[in-house]
Amino acid sequence: MSANGLNGETKENTKMEGPVLELVLFNIFVRDMDSGIKCTLSQFADDTKMCGVVDMLEGRDAIQRAQDTLERWDCANIMKFNKAKYKVRHLGHGNLRHKYKLGREWIDSSPEEKDLGVLVDEKLNMSQQCMLAAQKANCILGCIKRSVATRLRGVILPLYSALMRHHLVYCVQLSGSQHRKDMDLLEQVQRRP
Structure with a gap:
C-alpha cells in the first residue's frame, strides 16, 4: 500500500x-x-x-x-x-x-439591450428579437435551398430541425401571444417552402 x-x-x-x-x-x-x-x-x-x-x-x-x-x-x-x-x-x-x-x-x-441573447427594449417588447430571429432563419433557409439539390422531406426536415428551428423557438415563450404580429412573422418563416 x-x-x-x-x-x-x-x-x-x-x-x-x-x-x-x-x-x-x-x-x-x-x-x-x-x-x-x-x-x-x-x-x-x-x-x-x-x-x-x-x-x-x-x-x-x-x-x-x-x-x-x-x-x-x-x-x-x-x-x-x-x-x-x-x-x-x-x-x-x-x-x-x-x-x-x-x-x-x-x-x-x-433604449434596448441584449441580455443572455435576448434583445429587450425599455417597454419589455420583444418584437425586435422576433424580427431578428425571423431574418436569421430566412437566411439559413436560403442557404439550405441553394446548397441541397433534393427537396425530399427526409433530407430537408433534419436540416431544418438542426440548423434553423432553434432560432425560431429561442425565448419565444417569453413573448407568448402578446403580440400576434410577431408570432405571425415567425410562423410565416416556418411555412416557407
Missing part, C-alpha cells in the same frame, strides 16, 4: 485545471462584491447586473450609492470594470430617466 492509501493510484481526477479553476477562483474573488449594496445584484458568469426601483428620489440615491460601492470595491480589489459596457436601461411608463455615474464618468442610457 502506498503512502496515500490508494494502492499506488494517483488522485489526478480530483485536480482542477484550466478553465474550471479559473471560474472557481473568479467566483471566490467576486463573492463579496454585493456586500453593502441594497439593490439587487445579479451575476452570470462575468456579467453583473444591478436592478433597483426608482419611484422616488430615495430610489435614485440608493442606486447611485450602490454604484459608488461598486466603484470602491473595484479600486480595492484592483479589478477594472469595462465601463464601455455599462448601460442604464430605464423601464416603465413615466420613468424620469435619472442619470448615474460610475466614478467620475456618466453612464450612457440605452
Whole structure:
C-alpha cells in the first residue's frame, strides 16, 4: 500500500485545471462584491447586473450609492470594470430617466439591450428579437435551398430541425401571444417552402 492509501493510484481526477479553476477562483474573488449594496445584484458568469426601483428620489440615491460601492470595491480589489459596457436601461411608463455615474464618468442610457441573447427594449417588447430571429432563419433557409439539390422531406426536415428551428423557438415563450404580429412573422418563416 502506498503512502496515500490508494494502492499506488494517483488522485489526478480530483485536480482542477484550466478553465474550471479559473471560474472557481473568479467566483471566490467576486463573492463579496454585493456586500453593502441594497439593490439587487445579479451575476452570470462575468456579467453583473444591478436592478433597483426608482419611484422616488430615495430610489435614485440608493442606486447611485450602490454604484459608488461598486466603484470602491473595484479600486480595492484592483479589478477594472469595462465601463464601455455599462448601460442604464430605464423601464416603465413615466420613468424620469435619472442619470448615474460610475466614478467620475456618466453612464450612457440605452433604449434596448441584449441580455443572455435576448434583445429587450425599455417597454419589455420583444418584437425586435422576433424580427431578428425571423431574418436569421430566412437566411439559413436560403442557404439550405441553394446548397441541397433534393427537396425530399427526409433530407430537408433534419436540416431544418438542426440548423434553423432553434432560432425560431429561442425565448419565444417569453413573448407568448402578446403580440400576434410577431408570432405571425415567425410562423410565416416556418411555412416557407
